[in-house]
Amino acid sequence: MNAPLLKIRDATKYFGGLCAVNRVSFDVHQGEIVGLIGPNGAGKTTLFNAITGFYPPTSGKVFYKDKDVTGFKPHQLVERGISRSFQLITLFSNLSVLRNVAISLHLQTDIDFWGSLFHTPSYLKKQKVAETKIMEILRYTGLENFKDTLANSLSHGYQKTLNFAIAIGTNPELLMLDEPLCALSPERSSAIQKLILTVRDKGVTILLIEHNMKALFPICDRIVVLDAGVKIAEGTPKVIGENPEVISAYLGGAVDVSETR
Amino acid sequence: MNRNDWLKWVSLAAVVIALFLIPVFIKNPYWMLVLTLLWNYIIVAQGFRYIATTGEYSFAHVPLMGMGGYASALLVMKLGMSFWLALPLAVLVTAIISAIIYYPCLRTTGTFFFFASFAFGEVMRLCWVRFKNPFGGVGGLSHIPRPDPIHIPGLPIVEFTLFSHTSYYYLILVFMLFSVLTMYLLENSRLGAIAAAIKESKILASFVGIRVWRYEMIIFVIASAFAALGGCLYAHYMTLLVPEEFYWGLAIYVCIWAVVGGMGHFTGPIVGTIVFGLIKELLRPFPQIVPLIYGLILAATLALLPEGLISLPKKILLWNKRRLSRLRRDK
Amino acid sequence: MTLLYLQMIVNGTMIGFQLALFATGLTLVYGIMLIINFAHGELYMLGGFAVFLFFDQLRLNYFVSLALAMIVVAIVATVTERIFFKPMRGQHIPSFIMSCGLVFVLQVLAVLVFDVKDKAVDSVFPGVVKIFGVTLSMERLAIIVISTVIISAFYIFLQRSRFGRAMRAVMQNPEAAALQGVNIDQVCSSAMGIGAALAAAAGGLLAPVFILNPWIGPDLTWEGFIVVCLGGKTSLPGTLLAAFILGYIKSFVSTLADPMVARMCSAAILGIILTLRPQGLLGHE
Numbered sequence: 001m002n003a004p005l006l007k008i009r010d011a012t013k014y015f016g017g018l019c020a021v022n023r024v025s026f027d028v029h030q031g032e033i034v035g036l037i038g039p040n041g042a043g044k045t046t047l048f049n050a051i052t053g054f055y056p057p058t059s060g061k062v063f064y065k066d067k068d069v070t071g072f073k074p075h076q077l078v079e080r081g082i083s084r085s086f087q088l089i090t091l092f093s094n095l096s097v098l099r100n101v102a103i104s105l106h107l108q109t110d111i112d113f114w115g116s117l118f119h120t121p122s123y124l125k126k127q128k129v130a131e132t133k134i135m136e137i138l139r140y141t142g143l144e145n146f147k148d149t150l151a152n153s154l155s156h157g158y159q160k161t162l163n164f165a166i167a168i169g170t171n172p173e174l175l176m177l178d179e180p181l182c183a184l185s186p187e188r189s190s191a192i193q194k195l196i197l198t199v200r201d202k203g204v205t206i207l208l209i210e211h212n213m214k215a216l217f218p219i220c221d222r223i224v225v226l227d228a229g230v231k232i233a234e235g236t237p238k239v240i241g242e243n244p245e246v247i248s249a250y251l252g253g254a255v256d257v258s259e260t261r
Numbered sequence: 262m263n264r265n266d267w268l269k270w271v272s273l274a275a276v277v278i279a280l281f282l283i284p285v286f287i288k289n290p291y292w293m294l295v296l297t298l299l300w301n302y303i304i305v306a307q308g309f310r311y312i313a314t315t316g317e318y319s320f321a322h323v324p325l326m327g328m329g330g331y332a333s334a335l336l337v338m339k340l341g342m343s344f345w346l347a348l349p350l351a352v353l354v355t356a357i358i359s360a361i362i363y364y365p366c367l368r369t370t371g372t373f374f375f376f377a378s379f380a381f382g383e384v385m386r387l388c389w390v391r392f393k394n395p396f397g398g399v400g401g402l403s404h405i406p407r408p409d410p411i412h413i414p415g416l417p418i419v420e421f422t423l424f425s426h427t428s429y430y431y432l433i434l435v436f437m438l439f440s441v442l443t444m445y446l447l448e449n450s451r452l453g454a455i456a457a458a459i460k461e462s463k464i465l466a467s468f469v470g471i472r473v474w475r476y477e478m479i480i481f482v483i484a485s486a487f488a489a490l491g492g493c494l495y496a497h498y499m500t501l502l503v504p505e506e507f508y509w510g511l512a513i514y515v516c517i518w519a520v521v522g523g524m525g526h527f528t529g530p531i532v533g534t535i536v537f538g539l540i541k542e543l544l545r546p547f548p549q550i551v552p553l554i555y556g557l558i559l560a561a562t563l564a565l566l567p568e569g570l571i572s573l574p575k576k577i578l579l580w581n582k583r584r585l586s587r588l589r590r591d592k
Numbered sequence: 593m594t595l596l597y598l599q600m601i602v603n604g605t606m607i608g609f610q611l612a613l614f615a616t617g618l619t620l621v622y623g624i625m626l627i628i629n630f631a632h633g634e635l636y637m638l639g640g641f642a643v644f645l646f647f648d649q650l651r652l653n654y655f656v657s658l659a660l661a662m663i664v665v666a667i668v669a670t671v672t673e674r675i676f677f678k679p680m681r682g683q684h685i686p687s688f689i690m691s692c693g694l695v696f697v698l699q700v701l702a703v704l705v706f707d708v709k710d711k712a713v714d715s716v717f718p719g720v721v722k723i724f725g726v727t728l729s730m731e732r733l734a735i736i737v738i739s740t741v742i743i744s745a746f747y748i749f750l751q752r753s754r755f756g757r758a759m760r761a762v763m764q765n766p767e768a769a770a771l772q773g774v775n776i777d778q779v780c781s782s783a784m785g786i787g788a789a790l791a792a793a794a795g796g797l798l799a800p801v802f803i804l805n806p807w808i809g810p811d812l813t814w815e816g817f818i819v820v821c822l823g824g825k826t827s828l829p830g831t832l833l834a835a836f837i838l839g840y841i842k843s844f845v846s847t848l849a850d851p852m853v854a855r856m857c858s859a860a861i862l863g864i865i866l867t868l869r870p871q872g873l874l875g876h877e
Contacts, residue, residue, distance in 0.1 A: 052468075078470035090468075092461035103458045107470040116451035170469050318685060365867040372628055372684035373866050376817060380863030383814075384856050391852040509810055513692045520689055549703055556696035560676060563690050 003066060005030045005174055005205050006082075011060035013043070013050045020046040022229040023060065028174070033196065033206045035216045035237075038226035039249055044209045045087060047226070048178055052084045053077055064174070079107060083172035085163045087179040087209070093152040097143055100151050100162055101134045104169025108133075134169075140198065141165040142191060157188035164192060168199060175199065177208040181215050193219055217241065225249070280434055284427045293426035299538045300430075300437040301495050306518050306530035308487035311444050313524055314453065315477050316460035318375045320512050321362050321382030322488050327507030328385060329355045329489025330496030334405045335395055337497075344408035344497060352489045358385065359485030360478065367474045370463065379509070389504040401503035405496050408432070423500075433494050440487050445527060447483065456480055517555060521562045523569020532570050598728070600843045606732045606801075608839030609739035613794035614812060615819035615831045616746065617787025623763040623826035624783040627677055627687035632791055632816055633809030634698040638665050639792025640799040640808075641702060644711050654716045658738075661796045662789040669788030670781045681780065695809060702806035713799040735797045742793050743832075746786070750828070759783060763826055818862040824875020833873060 004027035013021040021043040028034045036044050050057040056071035063069065064080060074084075092100045109130050115123030138144040141161055146154060151162060160180065167175060180196070181189045193215055200206055210216045216223070217237040225233040225240060227249040233240055240246055283296065305326050312319045333351035336342045342350070362381040369377045389396040396402070407429075411419040419428050447453055455476050458466045467473050496502050514537070522533020537555065544551050566572065614636055621629050642661035646652045652660070676694065680687040717734040720727045750756035761769040762779045770776055802808075819838055823830030838858060845854040865872060 074464075074467040075470050075472050078468060084468055086465075090462060090465045092458055092465065094461060095457065099454075099457075103454065103466070103471075104469045106455070106458075111451060113451055117446050119449075166465070166469065365863065368867050369870065372688065373821075373870060375685075375688075376821065377863050377866040379814075380818075380859045380866065383859040384863065387852055387856045387859065391850075391856065509814070513695075516689060517692070550700055552696035553700035556693035556700075559693035560690060560697075563686060563693075564676075564679070567686075 004028060005065060006207065007061075007063040007066075008047075008051065009061045009063070011047060011050060011062065012058050013046050013055075014058045020229050021050060021057070021226075024226065024229070024231045025060075026224050026231065026234055028205060028207050030205050031200070031203065032221045033200055033208070033219055035220035035223045036207065036209045036226065037211070037213065037216065037223060037240075041228070042226040043229040044226055045178055046229075048084065048176060048209065052082070052176065078170050078172075081171075081173035082176065083167045083170040083174070084176040085167040085178055085180060087182060089156075089159045089163060091151040091159060091162055091166070094150060096148050096150055097138065097154070097162060098131075098134060098147040101137050101165055101169050102130065104166040105130060105133060106170075108171055137165055137169055141168070141195060157184050160184060161188070161192060161195075164195060168204075172204060174205045174207065177206065177210075179209050179211065181210055181212050189215055277438065280438075281431075284430050290426050293430055295538065295542060297426075297430045297433050297498065298495075299535060300433045301491055301498070302515070302518070302538070303531050303534050304437050304440045304491035304494075305488055306515050306522075306534045307441055307444055308484040308491070309515050310519050310524060310527075310530045311447070311484040311487070312481055313519070314448060314456040314460060315480055316463075317370065317477070318516065319363075319481065319484075320375045320379035320509070321359070321366075321385075322378075322484065323512040323515055324382035324386045324507050325355055325359050325362070325485045326488040326492035326495070327389070327502070327504070328358055329492030330502050331389060331396060331402065331492075332489070333493040334402050334496045334502055337406055338402070339395060344406070345411075348490075348493050351493050352486050355489035355492070356482050356486045359489075360482050363478060363481045363485075367477060379512075386504055386507055396504075397502075399504065401501065401506075402496075403501050405500045405502060407500065408497055421497075429498055433498070436490060436494060440490065441531070444487070448527060452476070452479065514555070517559050521559060521569055523571030525568055526571040529569050529571045536570060595727075596847070600847050601840075602728055602732055602736075603847075604840035604843030605836070606735050606839070607842055608836035609736055609743070610794050610798055611815060611819050611839055612743060612832050612835035613739055613790045613797075615816045615823070615835050616743070616828060617790040618813075618816045618820050619823070619826065619828055619831045620759070620763075620783045620787045622820060623828075624759060624766075625673075625677065625780045626682045626684070627680055628684050628691065628817075629677070630688055630691040630813055631672075631694040631698060631809070632787070633811070633813035634695055634702075635665050635669055635788045635791040636795035636812055637702060637804075637806060637809045638668065638698065639795030640713075640804045641706055641711070641795075642792065643796035643799050644706075644713050644804060647716070648711075648713050658793065658796045662792045665792035665795075666785040666789040670785040673781055673784040677784075678777075678780075699806045699809065706806065708806065711799075711804040713804060715800050731800060735801065738797060739794075742790070746790065747828075755779075755782065814862075815858060818858050818865075821862060822865050822872055824872030827872065827874045827876075830872055830874030 006028040008027070009025050010023040011021055011025070012019070012023055024043075024047060026034075036047070038044055049055060051062050053072050053074040053076070061068060061070045064077075064082060069077060069080065069082075072080075077084075092103060095103075110126070112123055112126060114120075115126070135144060135147070138147055141164060143158065143161060143165060146158060151159065154162060160182075164177070164180060167177070177196070180192055184192065189212070196206060196208070196219055208216075220237055222235065223233075223237055223240045224231060225243075225246050232245050232249060233243045235243075284293065287293065287296075305323065309319070309322050312322060329351050332354045333344070333347045336347035336350055337344055362385065363378070366374055366377045366381065389401070390399055392398075407423065407425075408421040410421065413419075421428055421432070448456070455466075455471055458469075458471060459473055459476060463473050518533035518537050519530040520533070522531065522536070523529030537558075540554060540558070541551055544554060562569065566576070614632070617635075618629065618632050621627065621632070639661045642664050643654075643657045646657035646660050647654050672694065676690055677687060680690060715731050717730040719730045721730055721733065722728075750760060758769065758774045759779055759782070761772065761774060762776060766776060769779075815838065819831055819834045822838065823832070823834035838861070841857055841861075842854045845857050
């Protein structure tokens with residue numbers, strides 16, 4: 001069993017006197033898709049924020065490839081191969097879809113400042129190469145027809161897809177998605193679920209927060225459950241679906257795992 | 262190159278040639294002064310806009326213009342340096358000072374960035390008032406020498422005395438064109454793409470690996486270099502430098518020129534500076550009411566044409582299109 | 593020595609009250625309408641000129657003049673708010689730029705009506721008084737007393753009256769307040785009017801003491817923003833606290849060093865607070 005890609009140890013976050021995340025620990029292994037679920041206010045997004053540099057955790061440690069990355073700023077994490085998408089639409093609104101993805105390739109495009117200043121032939125060649133990479137991402141996320149559309153003119157479903165495309169554009173090894181399927185039409189939702197699986201097959205490890213259990217259970221290898229800031233369960237979807245604590249945390253309705261397979 | 266691009270290049274060339282030909286037709290020293298100052302202010306206004314490409318409005322920009330002027334004036338007057346050496350040195354010194362001023366401001370954004378930039382810029386400006394030696398206090402620096410003449414072997418000597426209106430006009434025109442060209446290239450370079458990303462969403466920019474602070478700092482310092490350039494040229498042209506000049510009044514004026522011109526488009530500040538400069542000249546018999554008219558134009562622009570004057574042609578075209586399509590429908 | 597210190601304290605207190613009256617209006621406008629009104633200093637200036645007109649020129653009773661000044665300026669401000677600021681609520685930078693335009697307009701109007709020269713307003717409370725063997729100007733003491741009355745009246749209004757509670761509700765959470773049936777437009781206009789009245793009161797009170805000309809607005813407005821940011825941008829108690837802190841700093845540094853250094857301190861405080869502790873002294877994160 002190889003060492004975990006991401007190790008979270010006793011992550012804790014206090015806001016004033018309120019404890020939003022309380023000593024949460026779990027691992028994510030290379031190539032896995034791990035789902036993070038829990039009722040509203042359980043602390044899932046707070047945990048994400050604390051691990052991805054939005055704010056530092058009050059205490060606890062985060063290890064990526066056995067290196068301590070606790071409290072690292074977002075750009076430092078992206079440089080190391082961790083990328084994150086947001087629950088609320090966060091895009092470069094007034095820029096085209098093409099430029100949105102182009103910017104996400106920032107770290108993989110060599111800067112060549114002087115070339116870009118004078119638009120030298122070598123710079124223009126590099127632009128062409130970058131454009132092929134961008135079109136590839138647009139193609140497999142289904143956005144190629146929108147390449148010149150302004151990001152804020154897209155429908156909600158396609159904006160979420162663009163969110164996803166930007167996160168992928170950074171070429172991450174670990175992709176953290178915050179409610180990627182939230183408020184999507186069934187067809188967009190299944191498109192993104194397929195994308196998540198495709199991305200995993202390319203070797204990317206995925207940690208995602210999601211409410212929609214029917215969508216989550218078929219694609220996750222493991223599930224971690226949070227309630228009121230505390231981890232209450234961890235295991236395969238089948239085990240979680242039958243866990244009485246999880247069921248009661250969600251206040252009613254056992255999740256019939258058989259229905260979701 | 263298609264027809265549109267060709268048209269753009271030709272009209273641009275025509276404009277530049279016209280600018281160079283102006284002194285041939287206009288000999289009146291007053292108008293030379295007005296136009297020269299106009300080109301000078303364009304350097305500063307364009308620099309203000311350059312900072313705004315990251316989404317921030319800086320109120321340290323105009324004080325830094327003053328700093329450039331003071332630095333070059335002092336280098337020439339106290340250290341006996343030649344203007345031509347003092348100019349780049351003053352720009353360098355001011356760029357370093359701007360880095361110090363903007364560094365703490367990086368933590369702030371929006372309104373609070375401009376308050377913070379005002380605060381630190383003001384501390385710097387008050388130093389000119391407080392320390393009579395070397396800055397000259399409230400009275401500032403006077404009798405700032407004009408640049409020394411340029412001797413290029415084979416060509417006539419170019420002088421910049423108080424009567425050499427034409428040569429100083431060309432000096433500032435050349436620097437203005439250089440500044441505008443440079444900022445244009447920068448905006449369309451990789452740095453400009455990064456600035457646009459930062460302006461849209463600092464958070465998302467950092468989450469794709471952009472070191473927001475680093476790039477903001479680079480852009481702020483470059484803009485300050487241009488402000489300093491404008492300040493140096495200004496100081497040695499007017500030969501007089503007073504701290505009051507670089508207070509909030511001019512800072513707001515620069516902001517108004519840029520905003521009314523149109524912040525969204527590269528040439529917005531140029532249009533704004535020229536329009537307001539012309540209005541000031543039209544109101545020469547009534548100098549008291551100039552700020553009033555400025556204020557009313559600003560209010561009207563923000564209310565009716567928020568994207569600025571530069572968006573007027575597009576809006577007229579759009580309005581015309583709609584009018585024609587309505588006529589066609591009614592037929 | 594004691595005399596010097598006592599005078600600095602009295603001066604500091606007086607400036608504190610000036611800033612408190614002035615900055616409370618600013619906090620109110622910012623907290624309720626979420627706009628940056630740079631023309632607030634002009635309201636102070638107009639208040640001073642109004643008192644000059646009513647008290648000095650028309651020889652009306654001082655308190656009547658003061659009240660009239662507050663009312664007139666409040667009306668001007670409310671009308672201006674409806675016309676210019678209503679569409680910009682919530683947008684900091686556009687409202688700031690717009691208000692700068694207003695500054696120019698009001699300054700020029702003041703010049704056209706009252707001329708550029710400094711105006712001298714006669715002392716309202718001439719003479720001195722001896723406290724603990726120290727001579728203090730009656731004028732400054734009167735200003736302190738009257739300011740206390742006005743500020744207390746404002747706070748009582750805010751805490752006890754129904755409308756005051758509506759204003760506090762909008763400051764905390766405008767959406768919730770709207771759902772409770774609060775008329776946001778009315779609250780915004782009133783906030784502007786009350787803020788203007790307070791600024792005008794400050795202007796009228798300090799007209800006999802400080803210079804009065806059309807250009808005194810912007811310097812004071814910057815100090816007002818320093819107070820607001822230091823206090824905690826939407827915290828009214830914070831504004832009071834910050835007003836006095838700044839007032840005492842100004843008074844002491846001006847006397848012990850010089851006024852320029854005092855201004856540098858004020859500017860530095862603004863910069864430091866915004867970059868190191870943006871929520872100010874009493875504000876929330």
